[in-house]
Amino acid sequence: QQQVKQSPQSLIVQKGGISIINCAYENTAFDYFPWYQQFPGKGPALLIAIRPDVSEKKEGRFTISFNKSAKQFSLHIMDSQPGDSATYFCAASTSNTGKLIFGQGTTLQVKP
Amino acid sequence: NAGVTQTPKFQVLKTGQSMTLQCAQDMNHEYMSWYRQDPGMGLRLIHYSVGAGITDQGEVPNGYNVSRSTTEDFPLRLLSAAPSQTSVYFCASSYSGRKGYTFGSGTRLTVV
Numbered sequence: 001q002q003q004v005k006q007s008p009q010s011l012i013v014q015k016g017g018i019s020i021i022n023c024a025y026e027n028t029a030f031d032y033f034p035w036y037q038q039f040p041g042k043g044p045a046l047l048i049a050i051r052p053d054v055s056e057k058k059e060g061r062f063t064i065s066f067n068k069s070a071k072q073f074s075l076h077i078m079d080s081q082p083g084d085s086a087t088y089f090c091a092a093s094t095s096n097t098g099k100l101i102f103g104q105g106t107t108l109q110v111k112p
Numbered sequence: 113n114a115g116v117t118q119t120p121k122f123q124v125l126k127t128g129q130s131m132t133l134q135c136a137q138d139m140n141h142e143y144m145s146w147y148r149q150d151p152g153m154g155l156r157l158i159h160y161s162v163g164a165g166i167t168d169q170g171e172v173p174n175g176y177n178v179s180r181s182t183t184e185d186f187p188l189r190l191l192s193a194a195p196s197q198t199s200v201y202f203c204a205s206s207y208s209g210r211k212g213y214t215f216g217s218g219t220r221l222t223v224v
Contacts, residue, residue: 006154009152031210032209032210034212034213042217042218043116043202043204043215043216043217043218044155044202044215045215046212046213046214049212051210089154089155093209094209095208095209095210096209097162097168097209098143098145098160098162098206098208098209099145099157099160099168099170100145100157100160100204100213101157101171102147102154102155102156102157103154104152104153104154105154105155
């Protein structure tokens with residue numbers, strides 16, 4: 001049973017376009033929702049995170065939108081660049097346990 | 113600071129052999145976790161710990177043991193390696209359940 005479902009599996013975007021990755025969760029006890037970026041041969045690195053008491057968080061070109069009632073959250077990458085080409089993972093946790101569960105990942109390719 | 117250090121980086125095992133993957137962090141983080149990464153499966157949680165002496169099972173714990181005798185170290189033991197355990201293993205640590213995890217660079221394990 002996949003607790004965090006991520007889509008699409010892969011995404012191709014032109015340079016300057018908007019990349020959108022979606023995630024859905026079932027466990028209403030989740031209270032921390034981070035996104036990670038991973039380059040080939042490297043470990044994942046924290047990109048941006050949100051808590052369920054806000055509906056949106058923006059850091060530079062990266063924005064998380066959060067819909068608590070629908071149990072969904074998404075990552076938007078504005079003005080996508082070739083350097084953004086990587087695998088992106090959404091995740092969710094219950095903060096008092098530290099148990100962080102990941103989605104299946106999205107491979108993003110930004111074409112120049 | 114070295115961050116999260118994993119050793120070895122590469123390992124080839126024969127079926128039935130045992131081994132320990134080492135993980136050490138120098139950030140005084142209480143939370144530590146082990147993940148395995150397989151194509152199309154994302155990162156799956158094996159075991160996690162919220163402090164020295166406290167461990168719990170994740171999504172895929174079978175065939176793996178952990179212990180946490182110190183804050184700094186969180187070794188992962190493969191009891192009797194199987195080809196299904198061929199994967200990339202990541203160790204991660206965090207200050208708290210509401211802070212992002214810092215990942216190591218991974219151990220690529222092949223079981224033949």
